[in-house]
Amino acid sequence: MIYICDSCRFLFSRAAEPEQCPDCGKYTVRRATPLEQREYQARLQGGLTGPAAKENPYDNPAFFIKYAQMDRSRQGLSAAGEWHVLEPLLPPFAGQRVLDLGCGYGWHCRYAADHGAAQVVGTDISRRMLQTAEERNAGEVIEYRCAAMEELSFPDGSFDIVLSSLALHYVCDFTPLVERISRWLRPAGTFLFSVEHPVFTACGSQDWEYDGKGQIRHFPVDRYYCEGSREAVFLGERITKYHRTLTTYLETLLRCGFALRHVVEPQPPEEMLELPGMRDELRRPMMLIVSAVRV
Amino acid sequence: MIYICDSCRFLFSRAAEPEQCPDCGKYTVRRATPLEQREYQARLQGGLTGPAAKENPYDNPAFFIKYAQMDRSRQGLSAAGEWHVLEPLLPPFAGQRVLDLGCGYGWHCRYAADHGAAQVVGTDISRRMLQTAEERNAGEVIEYRCAAMEELSFPDGSFDIVLSSLALHYVCDFTPLVERISRWLRPAGTFLFSVEHPVFTACGSQDWEYDGKGQIRHFPVDRYYCEGSREAVFLGERITKYHRTLTTYLETLLRCGFALRHVVEPQPPEEMLELPGMRDELRRPMMLIVSAVRV
Structure with a gap:
């Protein structure tokens, strides 16, 4: 059986349920969810490095408070540096059934609803994020659902459009998710997502190289x-993300139709x-x- | 009128033909070709940086001799680190009309001919490279042509397959070339190419960052x-290449059909x-x- 410590996120295997975490010693051990079990298996097989994924940093109060201060959190879509590129790529929403994976505060759900979507399902693993979404971006056609996107299930052809903004790099197993998204979409449905760039995620630190004077090299x-x-x-x-090559992102999509x-x-x-640092x-x-469009 | 010095590759404009190069002083000035003239114009408009493109380093004797020592030059396709990935992506050649842009020693031309191509046109800007191609990789259906790929012209639908191996990063203007390739291909024809990766070309030096002990950081x-x-x-x-973003490579293809x-x-x-350095x-x-396939 696989267990996880809710304090330090240590993932481990034991025959019987232990009282204490063997890593941090706290009494906060529980059975791992299916997602956490898969993570453990992937780590065993050497495909992953680093400690167990903190797959939901957004429910960490310190993180949540800081996230709430970001321009994109306070001001919404137009304050996001990529919005001017993303918006023109959005498909027409009128009458469409939309799924937003990792919807966060629900800005994209609200945008889809405001542009005539017939139904919008926004999912996120963080209850705190969804509370804010309900407060700020509720709507008659919008339903928010708290779940890890790897554990969602919908009938085939449930959606015309699947969106995901800066969330897929928190997902360990990309292929099974894309396979399911492909089935959830009707033929000719759109899958549009943003992720952190493989160049940005490769090293891990996500920081620049500086010279002795603190200038970016x-x-x-x-x-x-x-x-x-x-x-x-x-x-x-500290936050865990998953690095994938560009090849994996694009070839997985092509292979999944x-x-x-x-x-x-x-x-x-x-x-x-x-703005500071933007140049x-x-x-x-x-x-x-x-x-991408489902063929 | 635009002139270029064949010794130092200085590109400049003069009303009358000068005897000496105003940069290096040598008597090796000639009128610029249309390609060199476009390079000059692009530089004037600020679109480019650095000195004039040495668009044909392969005819530099020192470079040519060193290139000839590389495993991929001596042993052909199987000695190229990317061949095991490229080969499975090649379309069936039987009965096809094939164009290879920047064919170098002609290894890919020979491969296409050996696999049943009806016609193969290999083009390269370097006469030395094509001499070697004629010596090592001649074939009844293969024709080698010395030209800059930006200056080639073929009737619409002349080819079923266009290949280019590690040559397009020597091309300044990508869009007009892709537009022409799209026209040269019949509908459903294949355009398959390799280039140096945008991550590799971005900085310019194409070298690692080392620590004080000479270890790669x-x-x-x-x-x-x-x-x-x-x-x-x-x-x-010293060799001039052109850096393009991944966005430019892929969006140009999508935009050109x-x-x-x-x-x-x-x-x-x-x-x-x-092998040394390979890890x-x-x-x-x-x-x-x-x-890519022409739609």
């Missing part, structure tokens, strides 16, 4: 072909270039946006 | 969104990992292979 790439978990610091908290419509690495818009974002790609 | 990425020429050292010679079939970043094969190639992507 360049952005480091390493371990590119070593796919798996990476520990980065985001908003001052998608045709690629757009593959875009968004640059910050001209009017944001004077440096011209030096490396940080995000990847992919639009 | 990581691979640097910089100036990613600043497309244009880069001066790198390859086989000890291609459907993407494969986008693969090849890793070295297991059996080559013990480091797992730390960064060096090449990009794209297979």
